[in-house]
Amino acid sequence: MAVGGGESGPVPGVVFEHEAKALLREAGVPVPxxxxxxxxxxxxxxxxxxxxxxxxxxxxxxxxxxxxxxxxxxxxxxxxxxxxxxxxxxxxxxxxxxxxxxxxxxQAAAGVELIAGLVRDPGFGPVLLTGLGGVWAEALRDTALALCPVSEDDVRRMLGSLRGSALLHGYRGGAGVDVGAVVKLLMTLGGPGGLWERLELGEFEANPVIATPSGVVAVDARYLPS
Ligand code: ADP
Ligand code: MG
CATH class of the missing domain: 3.30.1490.20 (ATP-grasp fold, A domain)
Incomplete structure (x- = not known):
């Protein structure tokens, strides 16, 4: 299915946040x-x-x-x-x-802010991206990439490779986040049959996804049609 473009927004080629979130909701990802x-x-x-x-x-x-x-x-x-x-x-x-x-x-409860995205490598095609998100994303540039379709093992390896991965597991007495929910979200984007197959040539970013001990919620989303 094609998404975005002139049908979904009043401005051709522009997809607004709530429209990008509707895509996530349809795919089973919690949004506010x-x-x-x-x-x-x-x-x-x-x-x-x-x-x-x-x-x-x-x-x-x-x-x-x-x-x-x-x-x-x-x-x-x-x-x-x-x-x-x-x-x-x-x-x-x-x-x-x-x-x-x-x-x-x-407003979602505070938690660990992650980025989850689909980017496009000119040579290899769709790539899943994750890392620390929100205010940290640009400052820390702590991200991991894997070619789509990813497996659950790929996704767990990606999360483990982040410099900030300790934040997910409970750092200095903080509670760990629901890593299973993070893995599920990343599989929804980049796994077999995932969102990456429906985005044609566009790119997608949920930043931040807020992860807490009780789950994940994508509080911002952006879809950039090619
Ligand atoms: P921007 O376009 O600046 O990235 P966002 O929608 O990501 O805008 O909002 C900026 C910040 O506000 C987010 O990084 C997040 O920390 C916080 N935020 C936005 N929406 C929510 C929400 N529904 N619940 C909790 N925090 C939110
Ligand atoms: Mg944002």
Missing amino acids: RGVVITGPAPDFGAVGGLSEPVVLKAFGPGLVHKSDSGAVRLGLRLAEVADAAGRMREALAARGIAPSGFLVEE
Whole structure:
């Protein structure tokens, strides 16, 4: 199945975060419960069914690294969302960015932030990537790669090869994360029949995936059609 492109977003070739997350959800990867709000006079009533705290994110064609543009607000109560969105829209307008809409989603509990992605090697084709994610991803560049389709052994080897792998198993008294859930997520992306087979020539990144002792949740996702 082809994904992305002009059918799924108002801007041809651009796939927004909630659309990339829908792909993950369909594939069985946990993502936060959320609602998408668009339109010139957005109605935030739909957020009522979410559990606090929530996260507010703007999306739009000019918004790639959302936090760098001030397009992510964490730790909001539901009653604060509409005001926060108004202020976010103004701050973005001052930077020349007009968001297409907002994603309001439940805030996941803190844990170890990982990156899980599918990249494309010009010679070898689809490659699964994992490593420490979130704020650590760029600072530490602690990642591992394997050609798709990967096996569970490949995935466990990848995780074991990370310099930060001790974080997964409980470091200095911290609880270890559910490594089985991390392995399952990586197999969903890069294993036999995984997402890599459906992405045609595009690339995919979930960053971060938050891993805790009770599972994983992908709180950001991006799909880049080729
Ligand atoms: P960016 O486009 O800047 O990568 P993200 O969606 O990754 O934006 O959000 C930035 C950071 O905010 C994430 O790295 C994560 O630490 C935190 N975050 C985002 N969404 C959630 C969420 N639903 N629950 C918990 N933390 C979140
Ligand atoms: Mg991110």
